[in-house]
Each structure stands twice: as C-alpha cells, then as structure tokens.
C-alpha cells in the first residue's frame with residue numbers, strides 16, 4: 001500500500017472514531033452534564049481528519065499527469 005492510500009484509509013477509519021466520539025457525547029448528555037474528557041474527545045480525531053483531509057485535497061494538484069488551470 002502506498003503513502004496516499006495509507007492516508008486515505010486512515011481518514012476513513014479515524015472518521016469512524018470521530019463519529020463514535022460525537023455519538024458518545026449525545027448519549028452521555030442524556031444522563032446530565034458529560035465529563036470534560038468526553039466533551040473534548042472528538043477533537044484529537046478531528047485534528048487528524050483535518051490534516052489527512054487537507055493532504056487528500058492537495059493531492060490532485062501535485063500530480064504531474066494533471067494540470068488544473070492550464
């Protein structure tokens with residue numbers, strides 16, 4: 001598996017982790033104020049999503065067989 005593929009797979013799976021962290025927030029909120037670590041738990045996966053997402057966004061512009069904007 002090459003580097004870009006590894007980044008894409010990471011983005012997919014960290015997306016699941018992020019989703020579970022957000023869902024955990026809603027579930028715990030049903031039982032009152034959630035603990036602080038639950039409230040902030042989506043942020044580390046979200047940061048990784050941002051970095052891997054921006055990497056994937058930039059990828060096509062660095063491909064030498066594609067020339068956007070002439």
Ligand code: HEM
Nearest residue numbers: 008011012014015016018019046049050052053054056057
């Ligand atoms: C936070 C900033 C984020 C950025 C900048 C970002 C950016 C991107 C980009 C550029 C792609 C590739 C699109 C393409 O095929 O050209 C992508 C794919 C994807 N993103 Fe994100 N993303 C972000 C957050 C998230 C989050 C929070 C989730 C899920 C909860 C998510 C789930 C996915 C999935 C499932 C794909 C498809 C991956 C695949 O090819 O199988 N992303 N994202």
